[in-house]
Amino acid sequence: MPTLSLSVLADENIPLASEAFGSLGTVQTLPGRAIERADLMDIDALFVRSVTTVGPELLSGTPVRFVGSATIGTDHIDQEWLQNEGIAFAHAPASNADSVADYVVAIALHLALKTDTSLADRTAGIIGCGNTGSRVAARLRALGANVLQNDPPLAEEADKRGEDHPYVSLDHVLEKANLISLHTPLTTHGPHPTHHLFNGDRIGQLQKETWLINTSRGAVIDNQALSSCLRAPRANVTATALDVWENEPTPDAELLRHVDLSTPHVAGYAFDGKVRGTSMLYHAFCEFLDIEPAWSPDAALAPARLGALRLSPPDARLPRTEYLDALARQACDVAADHHRLQKVLDVPPDERGAYFSRLRKTYPKRREMQMHSVSKDAVPEAYHEFVRDGLQITLVDDVR
Known part of the structure; x- marks a missing residue:
């Protein structure tokens, strides 16, 4: 598909934004909290996350005709104003x-x-x-x-x-x-x-x-x-x-x-959910432009190597809660996220906002639990249902 002559501005924390929208024109990225009206004076489409408030103060007098939010929630978007101005809007319900x-x-x-x-x-x-x-x-x-x-x-x-x-x-x-x-x-x-x-x-x-x-x-x-x-x-x-x-x-x-x-507003930050949000906005934007989508996130979502998302089975003698916590923590370590944020209390008050934002920007890549697997034979049979349906971690048969 030929490159279109569109100008796109995206929050720098939207993954694969350049890859997704690059075929449609030029893509610029900025920190979401730093996006201002002056940045939009030659922009056709704006893609944000929850930290950017979108309404007349930001968009009045700009050429922006499409706004996408890579989020489930939309409380940061003045949808009524967008509709009155004829600016198309899409978001990413259920993405994360x-x-x-x-x-x-x-x-x-x-x-x-x-x-x-x-x-x-x-x-x-x-x-x-x-x-x-x-x-x-x-x-x-x-x-x-x-x-x-x-x-x-x-x-x-x-x-x-x-x-x-x-x-x-x-x-x-x-x-x-x-x-x-x-x-x-x-x-x-x-x-x-x-x-x-x-x-x-x-x-x-x-x-x-x-x-x-x-x-x-x-x-x-x-x-x-x-x-x-x-x-x-x-x-x-x-x-x-x-x-x-x-x-x-x-x-x-x-x-x-x-x-x-x-934790620093990262519950929805699993890589899979964020990329799913990008993909949803890309397809919505293509529909707005009346063109066929050409980009796919599949390659980016594939594990880096075979077995990369295989979890180590905890000690089978552990009580149920301890066992499930040990397994879940390998995929989603909320205690580590907590300790990282608690360090903000050691930072001077006027630097804490930047520290909080930096934690979000540099958040370690986390994959959804359903992308992980564990050896079925290594999990006590009494725990199978809890692992499969509660954690939604895949139980796999070992190849013999």
């Missing part, structure tokens, strides 16, 4: 849903091991049951947890159709669950706003010894209220894992000090 689900499973196993409990003793409340939340619900259930699901918009849609559904009220979840995992978009208007959905009052309603996990958007939790709760003498939240924060890239230092797992 498996990546986030991997991360939540790895967090849950880490917390279970740390607190010397079992997921079978947990009732998980999944708040937001779209592409990501539904995957998390299925996988925690496969790992032995009782699961409650809360999603008012999906419940209302099912009610209108006269269909049964699994969704319960948030109050019911708060009354019964002792593991809360948040997977909602960030909204401030409408019938079900999620900004500070977990405010001080709701945090106070949580059951004793609750684990609170947030991989959605930072402002779904009132961070100041959570920080106060965690510093209380007898906090009802006994374990907290936050991947997203208010005021990124400079989250509250006191909150950072008190959470059990702190």
Whole structure:
């Protein structure tokens, strides 16, 4: 296909952007937080991630006619304004849903091991049951947890159709669950706003010894209220894992000090999910241009060598939680991510934002758990279902 004379600007953290869009024109990349209106004065298409706010302040008076966001969420995009201006928009729903689900499973196993409990003793409340939340619900259930699901918009849609559904009220979840995992978009208007959905009052309603996990958007939790709760003498939240924060890239230092797992907004950063997002935007842009797609990410996703994604089986004598954590950690080491972010507290306050952003930019390549395999014969038969359905790691027969 001949090169088109289009000008493209992409967030430097969108993988393979130059390879994907290079055949369509010239491609420039910039840090997402640094993209300004002046950078867009000769740009036809803009591709961003969640750190770039897109609306009239950024795009007014520019020639941009297509915006793509390599993200599931769209709270950083003024879609109504884009539509009114005739600017096409596409994003990447479900692109990193498996990546986030991997991360939540790895967090849950880490917390279970740390607190010397079992997921079978947990009732998980999944708040937001779209592409990501539904995957998390299925996988925690496969790992032995009782699961409650809360999603008012999906419940209302099912009610209108006269269909049964699994969704319960948030109050019911708060009354019964002792593991809360948040997977909602960030909204401030409408019938079900999620900004500070977990405010001080709701945090106070949580059951004793609750684990609170947030991989959605930072402002779904009132961070100041959570920080106060965690510093209380007898906090009802006994374990907290936050991947997203208010005021990124400079989250509250006191909150950072008190959470059990702190990570720099990387739950969805598995290489497979990021490349899937690039591919989805590439196909959407080709459709907008009315041309046939010519680029494929398959070569980039192939393992570097045979067996590169084969995991080492842990000691078969280990108890179930310890065994599953040891296996999951080889694919998704949330503790290592936590330790890297905790070092930000040793950095001067005026340099912390750059440190946080650098962690995201230099994040080690992580592959989705479903891309990994382990010898079936080396895994105790009693653990097969947990590995296959909970971790979604492939069990392979050894060649004899």
